[in-house]
Amino acid sequence: MNTAGYMRRFGVTGRGLVVVLPYLWLLLFFVVPFVIVLKISFSDIDLAIPPYKPLLEWVGKNSLAIKLDFNNYAFLFTDRLYINAFLNSIKVAFISTVLCILIGYPMAYGIARAKPATRNLLLLLVILPFWTSLLLRVYAWIGLLKANGVINNVLIWLGVIQDPLTMLYTPFAMYIGIVYSYLPFFILPLYANLEKMDWQLLEAAEDLGCKPWQAFYKITLPLSRNGMLAGSMLVFIPAVGEFVIPALLGGPNALMIGRVLWDEFFSNRAWPVASAVAILLLILLVPFMMWYQSVQARESAGAR
Amino acid sequence: MTTSGGALVKAAPWNDPNARPYVQVDRITKSFGEFKAVDDVSLKIYKGEIFCLLGASGCGKTTLLRMLGGFETPSSGKIFIDGEDMTGVPPYERPVNMMFQSYALFPHMNVEQNVAFGLKQDGVAKSEIQDRVATMLGLVKLGDFAKRKPHQLSGGQRQRVALARSLVKRPKLLLLDEPLGALDKKLREHTQFELISLQDKLGVTFVVVTHDQEEAMTLASRIGVMNQGEIVQAGTPSEIYEFPSSKFVADFVGSVNMFEGKLIEDEPEYVRIGSDELGATIYVSHGISAPPEATVWAAVRPEKIFMSTAAPEGTDNVVRGAVQDIAYLGDLSIYLVKLPTGKVVRVTQPNTSRHAEAITWDQQVYLSWDATSPVVVTR
Incomplete structure (x- = not known):
């Protein structure tokens, strides 16, 4: 028997290896860190390095004690700060998603209906910002929005305003940052959906008595629903936990859960509480992720 | 006619x-x-x-x-x-309504909703929509498929949904x-x-x-x-x-044998065309309007040509050739007959008998047609 034969005998096949690799990846980079965070979230805080007490402890000679501290979770519900931060994050993510739909749908639609040659150019323009680091792009917005920044200077020079507008470190700046950064994630799945659309359906609808906007509402919109949902989830889920953009553009009042997490971790060195926040955030987002998965499954089933 | x-x-x-x-x-x-x-x-x-x-x-x-x-x-x-x-x-x-080549059925609606779409759009009363859709689906024999989605139908059924949808608005x-x-x-x-x-x-x-x-x-x-x-x-x-x-038109609709020639006799009741391509004269029993000496084309349909082994009477509309190829289609057979001029003529003959005396490859045959059969075109 050759080597391949021996390997098969022990259940090692090419197909098996291909499947095992992504699972290994997930295990190393998702499951293990998650378990560590979960573990820390049940530990007691301690003035040590690392700043928490171990979960497992030998008491006496032959008994191992597990000490689970639920106080970290309980604490999150006693202090309004955390609940407010959660609610505010969801609100910000929701508004950002709505804004992305309003701005991104016409863009995706326009790209899908453009001539094939123009279409590729437009898609490239959507993807182009990814070639620069997110941090740099957000910093660039500071330059645009600040009191003596580009926008204010141009407006004053044009005589539209006398004194500079306060834009930086406001919710306005934060929404600009989030919508700007996540818009491509909304446009791309929606475009992929619209691109498969049979535009003759719109002619058929018009033939049967629909004005163009009615045809859009009754045909295009329902048929692009899955693409729109997928894009919305890709904006909503990461926006809930967004940290960099509110920290840089939103100013000190932008109370978001990502910010709270950072403060607990690095300022207060309260690793267990920070871990509990992270776990709770995850639990909060799981339903949305599952929804996204089911939408994706439906979408690919429909394509066949 | x-x-x-x-x-x-x-x-x-x-x-x-x-x-x-x-x-x-x-x-x-x-x-x-x-x-x-x-x-x-x-x-x-x-x-x-x-x-x-x-x-x-x-x-x-x-x-x-x-x-x-x-x-x-x-x-x-x-x-x-x-x-x-x-x-x-x-x-x-x-x-006006249109039935599209791709049918353009709305994939997110079932058969009934597809057919009802145009009526709903016009604000027709609900009960009337129901009646008209049901009647129309009955007419295209899709009554049992009303709740199916387009992707659950065969090509023929989809075609009928498209037809029903475009006809229901009268x-x-x-x-x-x-x-x-x-x-x-x-x-x-x-x-x-x-x-x-x-x-x-x-x-x-x-x-x-x-x-x-x-x-x-x-x-x-x-x-x-x-x-x-x-x-x-x-x-x-x-x-x-x-x-x-x-x-x-002669060439596009059906198949035809086209013989190029010149008018040699142009009378109100008949014309005679000399065709080098055919190697014989063509006699047509009606007049045409064309300048004398003009180049014209005589079009003869394959089914209007008689094929025989014995020489028919007369010299107009008769040529001799050799069978080059035969295609047996069941109801009829197509013969390609090569003339001495090199022109290949297409002849179809109905297979009226199961045991016809067979004309076979390379056999010498006579081709002829009635004086009413050729159509003379000038362009």
Whole structure:
């Protein structure tokens, strides 16, 4: 028997290896860190390095004690700060998603209906910002929005305003940052959906008595629903936990859960509480992720 | 003359100069840049007709149909439907419906919702919608499939949903773009006759676009043969077939043997054509209008040529040749006979007997035809 034969005998096949690799990846980079965070979230805080007490402890000679501290979770519900931060994050993510739909749908639609040659150019323009680091792009917005920044200077020079507008470190700046950064994630799945659309359906609808906007509402919109949902989830889920953009553009009042997490971790060195926040955030987002998965499954089933 | 095969338009209104056309296309041109897809076309279509636009792909037939539907705006010219100027009217305000080549069924709606769509859009009362949809689905024999989605149907069923959807609004004019193109041959033949009986029942005027001449011959009350954006001939199927007005039409509709020649005798009652290609003279028992010595073409259909082993009488319309190839099709056989001039003539013979005396390869045969058979065209 050759080597391949021996390997098969022990259940090692090419197909098996291909499947095992992504699972290994997930295990190393998702499951293990998650378990560590979960573990820390049940530990007691301690003035040590690392700043928490171990979960497992030998008491006496032959008994191992597990000490689970639920106080970290309980604490999150006693202090309004955390609940407010959660609610505010969801609100910000929701508004950002709505804004992305309003701005991104016409863009995706326009790209899908453009001539094939123009279409590729437009898609490239959507993807182009990814070639620069997110941090740099957000910093660039500071330059645009600040009191003596580009926008204010141009407006004053044009005589539209006398004194500079306060834009930086406001919710306005934060929404600009989030919508700007996540818009491509909304446009791309929606475009992929619209691109498969049979535009003759719109002619058929018009033939049967629909004005163009009615045809859009009754045909295009329902048929692009899955693409729109997928894009919305890709904006909503990461926006809930967004940290960099509110920290840089939103100013000190932008109370978001990502910010709270950072403060607990690095300022207060309260690793267990920070871990509990992270776990709770995850639990909060799981339903949305599952929804996204089911939408994706439906979408690919429909394509066949 | 035989009547047309398709729609039952009893009197032929196109022969009556006082008859009012139902659809009038008046000098329509559609240009895309330099290219003229439809070039100065005028047409009169009468109520209850099935009018077929027949042509190869790219001849402008679909563009003409889309202008009737309102999906393209003519560059110049006017379209009247039932006396009303439709030229600038958008599709959703035209009393016209279209059956698309791809059927364009709405994938997120079931059969019933697809058919009801247009009625709902017009604000028809719910109970009436139900009645009309049910009747229409019964008519196309899809009553049991009302709740199915389009992707759960076969090609033939989808075609019938599309037909029902476009007919349920009782349009004045129904446009059909290659209505049977996606069906296989057996189903197509069957559906052709269903379409005719449905049209007869509902009395809707049909304009059909097709590239399939057999389909056009079966369906149409009249056919408009299109080439390079122009209608080169319009007439009943038998007119188109038996009296083609040009080489193009004779060649495009059915198969034909074309012999080039010169007029050597041009009398009001007959003409005689000398054809080097044929190696014989052609005698035609009717006069034609052409300048003397003009180059003309005599078109003879393969089924109108007699083939025999014994020499027929006379010298006009008779040639000798050798059988080069035989194709046995069951109901008839096609013989390709090579003349001494090198020209190959196509002859079809019905297989009337199961044990016919067989003419075989390389056999010398005589070909002949009646003096009424050739059609002489000058262009």
